[in-house]
Amino acid sequence: MAVHPLLLQQFPLLKSLPADVLERLAGQASSQSFAKREVVLPKSTAPRHLCLLVNGRLQAIDFTLDGREVGLYFIDPGDYFAELALIDGQPQPELVISNSVSQVVFVPAAEVRPLLFSTPAMAEALCRRLAQRVRVQVTHRQILGLTxxxxxxxxxxxxxxxxxxxxxxxxxxxxxxxxxxxxxxxxxxxxxxxxxxxxxxxxxxxxxxxxxxxxxxxxxxxxxxxx
Amino acid sequence: MAVHPLLLQQFPLLKSLPADVLERLAGQASSQSFAKREVVLPKSTAPRHLCLLVNGRLQAIDFTLDGREVGLYFIDPGDYFAELALIDGQPQPELVISNSVSQVVFVPAAEVRPLLFSTPAMAEALCRRLAQRVRVQVTHRQILGLTxxxxxxxxxxxxxxxxxxxxxxxxxxxxxxxxxxxxxxxxxxxxxxxxxxxxxxxxxxxxxxxxxxxxxxxxxxxxxxxx
The missing domain is CATH 1.10.10.10 (Winged helix-like DNA-binding domain superfamily/Winged helix DNA-binding domain)
Known part of the structure; x- marks a missing residue:
């Protein structure tokens, strides 16, 4: 089930793409609704889509090696996720669940991946996002070290x-x-x-x-x- | 003091750049030697260079909020660092010290930054590196959580x-x-x-x-x- 190109254009990551490219992506994208506390992306599988949150709120969650749940970050409308797997093809390092009723758009990785690296504005946005994730993790690690x-x-x-x-x-x-x-x-x-x-x-x-x-x-x- | 373009070409990140661009970067780059346990990059300043390790070994180090030293990762010859500040202009989140006598090449950020996002091979390499850092941090956080x-x-x-x-x-x-x-x-x-x-x-x-x-x-x- 395709989505409307205008829906994709609302996402800051994609807004620099020309209309014809957005239209092609939209034709191959799909949309799905999730109930509260539903698993949007399981851990340890390699997702084959770039995921974009239309509305609702998601949270990325991990588990410590001895089984305690640790919340990592929130995903708010306009934001995207599953970008790590998109970049390196490796499994998803964390579970993503819905904290409220949420609508997610899935764009096939094979379509969007080449655009990410060949569109300077997208490459910069993605690098900024990843740099931000590294910085938050540095701070988060410092916080968890406090007794x-x-x-x-x-x-x-x-x-x-x-x-x-x-x-x-x-x-x-x-x-x-x-x-x-x-x-x-x-x-x-x-x-x-x-x-x-x-x-x-x-x-x-x-x-x-x-x-x-x-x-x-x-x-x-x-x-x-x-x- | 400039460096030789062939020196820059040895770095996997830069090898896809055309000869004239490498020559221009080399003309603006500088090289510096560090003794063992010397500070190569201080924490909390925003470095204005992409740093590349020619030989030796470096380690990135941070401190917990209550003052304990935590080693983060090693930097080996051929590798680059200070990429976070290059991307977002924010301060360096960790200290980089030399674990042995090391030679480092500094390329001005203003020269290399636009190339990173407009050269698809470099954008992809940088994204892969950052994705890898996020993944290592996820695992490292899990390990530090073990009692x-x-x-x-x-x-x-x-x-x-x-x-x-x-x-x-x-x-x-x-x-x-x-x-x-x-x-x-x-x-x-x-x-x-x-x-x-x-x-x-x-x-x-x-x-x-x-x-x-x-x-x-x-x-x-x-x-x-x-x-």
């Missing part, structure tokens, strides 16, 4: 606040359960820590967002007492 | 053995100290574990290499007793 749970949660919240100064905002904040998976702690520990942070005014809920006093959060993340 | 030191060292040695079946070889094996840094353990623990593995015949030294009984190593890495 104090309060410090670990604060360092993770700091990672989630992007740009701006002073007061920062985490838009559509992950749930306590989602954060717990991300930082390898229990949901109860995250809830307890959030209560402490909210009582002390370091964290304020604003609808679906969280507003962060970033100076004090940063102090707590580096092991300070933020008093 | 048993024997298991952690075996999982790391398994990661270092590439290709082949049955008996595998780690060419120019890292020292106990280098492995200790890689897996966040003391040198003493690594030496003690190596003695156990060598006594049991799981690991055999052959000159500079290590020969690994990969079936039993893999069993130990997954928490088995390998008896």
């Amino acid at each position: 104090n749970p309060l410090q670990r949660i604060c360092a993770h919240l700091e990672l989630l606040t992007l740009g701006g100064d002073g007061q920062r905002r985490i838009v559509k904040a992950p749930t306590h359960q989602e954060i717990a998976i991300m930082v390898s702690l229990t949901r109860e520990t995250v809830t307890r820590t959030f209560q402490v942070l909210q009582t002390r005014g370091v964290l304020t809920r604003d609808g679906e967002d969280l507003v962060v006093d970033s100076a004090r959060m940063s102090d707590l993340a580096s092991g300070g007492t933020s008093d | 048993n030191p024997l298991q952690r060292i075996c999982a790391h040695l398994e990661l270092l053995t590439l290709g082949g079946d049955g008996q595998r070889r780690i060419v120019k094996a890292p020292t106990h100290q280098e492995i200790a840094i890689m897996v966040s353990l003391t040198r003493e623990t690594v030496t003690r574990t190596f003695q156990v593995l060598q006594t049991r015949g799981v690991l055999t030294r052959d000159g500079e290499d290590l020969v690994v009984d990969s079936a039993r190593m893999s069993d130990l890495a997954s928490g088995g007793t390998s008896d």
Whole structure:
């Protein structure tokens, strides 16, 4: 089942492609809906498509060698995934599941792969994305190395606040359960820590967002007492 | 001080460039020697060059948020580094030091960056390299999550053995100290574990290499007793 070329054109990665190329890709693409907590991409198989999220929210998940679940990153509408397998043909290193009802477009790898490397704007976008993944993993590894749970949660919240100064905002904040998976702690520990942070005014809920006093959060993340 | 175009041509990343482009890059490149344990690239500055290792051996190192040193990966002759900053202009996420006397060629980022994205062979090579870094980080994170030191060292040695079946070889094996840094353990623990593995015949030294009984190593890495 093909998708409309205008749907593909909405994705930043593909928008530099000429209309005829987009039309050809759209003719070979397919679209699929996923219920909440459904597996979108299994781990350890090599996906043969570039996957693009139209709406909903996905999360990439891995398991430690002794079996604990670790959340890696979120995928939001407009974003793409399965790019590692597209590049090197190796298996998918992590599981991707839907955190809410989601619609995903699948574009065959054989069609899109040559375009990625021969279109400078796409090559640069892909390299920037991969560089970003490497950088997030570096930070994430540093966070998981922290033994104090309060410090670990604060360092993770700091990672989630992007740009701006002073007061920062985490838009559509992950749930306590989602954060717990991300930082390898229990949901109860995250809830307890959030209560402490909210009582002390370091964290304020604003609808679906969280507003962060970033100076004090940063102090707590580096092991300070933020008093 | 310029370098010879033939020197640049030896690097797999650059070999697809036409002779006149290589000559131009070589005219703007410079070469520098580093003593053992010298800092080649400091952390947290944005390097303005693509760096290529002519000879010697380098190691990328990071520090945990509470100050422990963690070795990330080795850089061998023919290899390049500082590619993250080249792509996104952000600071270098890790320190690069020389593990032995090393010669490094520096090519200005402003010259080489446009070529990376407009030369399909270079774009693909760069994407493959970054994908490989993401995959190694995924595995490395899983290994650091193991609490048993024997298991952690075996999982790391398994990661270092590439290709082949049955008996595998780690060419120019890292020292106990280098492995200790890689897996966040003391040198003493690594030496003690190596003695156990060598006594049991799981690991055999052959000159500079290590020969690994990969079936039993893999069993130990997954928490088995390998008896």
